[in-house]
Amino acid sequence: MKIIFRAIGKSHEPYVKAGVEEFSSRIARYYKVEWDIIPVPRNAAALSEHELKKKEGELILNALGKDDYLVALDEKGKELSSEGLAAFLQARANESSKQVVFLVGGAFGIDESVLKRANYKWSLSQLTFPHQLVRLILAESIYRACTILKNEKYHHK
Numbered sequence: 001m002k003i004i005f006r007a008i009g010k011s012h013e014p015y016v017k018a019g020v021e022e023f024s025s026r027i028a029r030y031y032k033v034e035w036d037i038i039p040v041p042r043n044a045a046a047l048s049e050h051e052l053k054k055k056e057g058e059l060i061l062n063a064l065g066k067d068d069y070l071v072a073l074d075e076k077g078k079e080l081s082s083e084g085l086a087a088f089l090q091a092r093a094n095e096s097s098k099q100v101v102f103l104v105g106g107a108f109g110i111d112e113s114v115l116k117r118a119n120y121k122w123s124l125s126q127l128t129f130p131h132q133l134v135r136l137i138l139a140e141s142i143y144r145a146c147t148i149l150k151n152e153k154y155h156h157k
Contacts, residue, residue, distance in 0.1 A: 002032040002099045008056050008106035011037055016132045023139035030146040049108045057111025069097045070118045073104050077121030086148035104134050
């Protein structure tokens with residue numbers, strides 16, 4: 001199974017880059033892993049919130065394979081514990097999902113067309129985080145889930 005982290009926005013800021021790279025290399029011990037940063041559409045500042053989300057949605061949908069299992073990070077999604085996330089990953093592996101795509105939307109969230117396509121909607125927290133920081137939290141959370149599945153010492157309970 002391959003895990004793809006997809007995000008709308010700029011490349012990783014320096015304060016996030018090292019951590020994202022570290023956790024991504026750790027995840028690679030368990031699953032193939034890839035980051036895909038989709039640039040904000042041109043003329044984004046001239047677009048309304050609705051138009052921008054729609055354009056971002058088109059970019060996201062065009063980047064998806066028909067069999068990709070899409071996990072949309074959305075504030076209205078279901079929250080998971082670390083153990084719950086581990087079980088979620090195991091379930092995807094058991095279903096022989098070839099690619100699981102974790103999507104971090106743009107500044108205004110994810111377009112409804114993408115949310116309809118999503119196989120799962122996941123909320124990291126009821127708190128609001130900067131998009132750059134979400135990338136780091138996401139990578140660490142997936143790594144933690146991997147160590148739980150392998151019964152390794154990283155996760156303490």
